[in-house]
Amino acid sequence: MDKTSLTRRGLLAAASAGTIAAVSHSIPAYANITKKASKLAALGGRPVRKNKSWPRWPHWDQEVIDSVVKTTKSRIWCRIQSSSGTVPTFEKKFAELTGAKFCVATGSGTQALHTCVEALGIGPGDEVITSPYTDPGTIASILAARALPVLADLDRQSYQLDPADVEKKITENTRAIMPVHMMGQPCNMQEISQIARKHNLKVIEDACQAHLAEYQGKQLGTIGDVGCFSFQSSKTLACGEGGGIIGDDEELMDRCYTVHNHGTSRRGRTEVAGPKYRMNEFEAAVLLGQLSGVRERFLRRNRNAAYLTSRLKDIPGIVPQKLYEGTTSGSFYLYATSYLKEHFDGVERAKFLKAMAAEGVSLSPYIRQGLHREPWIDHILSQNVYKKMFSEQRLRSYREQCVCPNCDRVCQEMAMIWASGPLLGTTEDMADIADAIEKVYENRDQLRSI
Numbered sequence: 001m002d003k004t005s006l007t008r009r010g011l012l013a014a015a016s017a018g019t020i021a022a023v024s025h026s027i028p029a030y031a032n033i034t035k036k037a038s039k040l041a042a043l044g045g046r047p048v049r050k051n052k053s054w055p056r057w058p059h060w061d062q063e064v065i066d067s068v069v070k071t072t073k074s075r076i077w078c079r080i081q082s083s084s085g086t087v088p089t090f091e092k093k094f095a096e097l098t099g100a101k102f103c104v105a106t107g108s109g110t111q112a113l114h115t116c117v118e119a120l121g122i123g124p125g126d127e128v129i130t131s132p133y134t135d136p137g138t139i140a141s142i143l144a145a146r147a148l149p150v151l152a153d154l155d156r157q158s159y160q161l162d163p164a165d166v167e168k169k170i171t172e173n174t175r176a177i178m179p180v181h182m183m184g185q186p187c188n189m190q191e192i193s194q195i196a197r198k199h200n201l202k203v204i205e206d207a208c209q210a211h212l213a214e215y216q217g218k219q220l221g222t223i224g225d226v227g228c229f230s231f232q233s234s235k236t237l238a239c240g241e242g243g244g245i246i247g248d249d250e251e252l253m254d255r256c257y258t259v260h261n262h263g264t265s266r267r268g269r270t271e272v273a274g275p276k277y278r279m280n281e282f283e284a285a286v287l288l289g290q291l292s293g294v295r296e297r298f299l300r301r302n303r304n305a306a307y308l309t310s311r312l313k314d315i316p317g318i319v320p321q322k323l324y325e326g327t328t329s330g331s332f333y334l335y336a337t338s339y340l341k342e343h344f345d346g347v348e349r350a351k352f353l354k355a356m357a358a359e360g361v362s363l364s365p366y367i368r369q370g371l372h373r374e375p376w377i378d379h380i381l382s383q384n385v386y387k388k389m390f391s392e393q394r395l396r397s398y399r400e401q402c403v404c405p406n407c408d409r410v411c412q413e414m415a416m417i418w419a420s421g422p423l424l425g426t427t428e429d430m431a432d433i434a435d436a437i438e439k440v441y442e443n444r445d446q447l448r449s450i
């Protein structure tokens with residue numbers, strides 16, 4: 001892969017201003033080929049992209065294989081067998097990579113988040129404010145501690161928590177905010193941090209999609225009290241199932257270790273209630289084998305995202321995710337856009353997605369509905385622990401607050417690309433994506449016949 005001379009600040013300018021300054025390749029001459037009426041592939045026309053594959057994900061190479069074989073032969077398969085095994089080594093390297101002082105590896109991102117909730121002493125009777133537009137693991141981590149996940153609405157253009165709604169949802173029971181960096185791009189951390197300081201709340205960053213992304217010169221996960229990552233197969237650093245917590249507060253991170261190790265501290269005493277969430281050595285072996293290429297892949301996704309954004313800026317009906325000021329770079333776990341049907345003669349998104357798939361570029365609607373519309377709310381409201389720990393009035397107002405109209409809009413408008421693999425493609429691959437969107441947009445009068 002070509003080395004880029006780009007600075008990270010350059011990436012920011014490119015990604016947010018939508019310029020193509022960051023693209024080191026020249027744009028293929030056929031980029032304009034579709035600027036004329038042509039038959040949509042869904043109606044029998046020629047597809048924009050045919051018989052070409054996308055880069056596959058998760059990534060593996062000889063280094064990953066060698067690393068797993070080495071661990072197998074070492075007979076060190078569990079982290080407590082050796083202080084120089086793959087898990088402790090990965091923790092050191094991941095902390096270095098992110099700029100955090102400490103890291104505790106876990107068996108998943110959900111486990112990482114739950115460990116933090118417990119280590120911060122959050123439990124029954126406490127509330128944590130988070131997003132309805134996220135992986136179920138986010139709220140599972142709060143529910144596992146029998147605390148109450150309070151869902152605030154989104155900013156419709158960034159798909160991130162709306163800080164103003166977060167502040168409205170604070171009660172006397174609120175202990176923490178769990179901002180989720182959706183798609184791998186930063187939340188409005190400036191305002192969220194300000195709100196947390198003002199109300200004396202902890203901040204647990206759900207950076208499970210946001211490896212290496214940077215905001216105001218700091219990597220995501222290092223802005224709040226603690227930051228959590230997932231290394232599940234689809235994520236941009238992956239080992240099947242895995243997770244990690246990063247942070248600078250030695251005492252808190254030591255407590256995270258104790259909690260995740262069935263309550264047993266590094267001193268060997270069983271001190272608190274805790275689950276057993278240790279990462280195993282094979283998982284860390286895969287991660288160590290992948291680390292050497294992780295930054296290069298991150299830079300490539302950023303370059304490709306900047307190119308796509310620059311190509312899409314003239315198509316009014318497809319609007320890329322809004323990035324907040326202060327976004328130095330994104331992780332681009334997903335490359336997300338909003339499909340605005342008013343610019344497609346009112347045609348429903350389903351037909352647009354079908355037309356795109358026929359052109360050889362599949363976009364996904366991603367999360368069908370927000371977590372505020374899932375049945376877990378009825379479940380917890382019928383549980384004794386919630387009935388005992390919260391007043392009837394609070395549980396009634398909680399139920400009434402589970403309304404997130406902006407999240408509903410985002411779910412209806414989302415059209416995104418699973419980016420871990422595809423955004424590692426060439427500029428020609430990216431041109432195919434933009435050409436296909438352009439073709440469908442310019443021939444939108446045909447969409448109703450699909």
Ligand SMILES: *Cc1c(COP(=O)(O)O)cnc(C)c1O
Binds near residue numbers: 108241
């Ligand atoms: C993947 C993910 C999680 C959960 O991580 P697991 O490793 O799957 O448990 C939590 N939050 C977000 C935003 C995620 O994308």
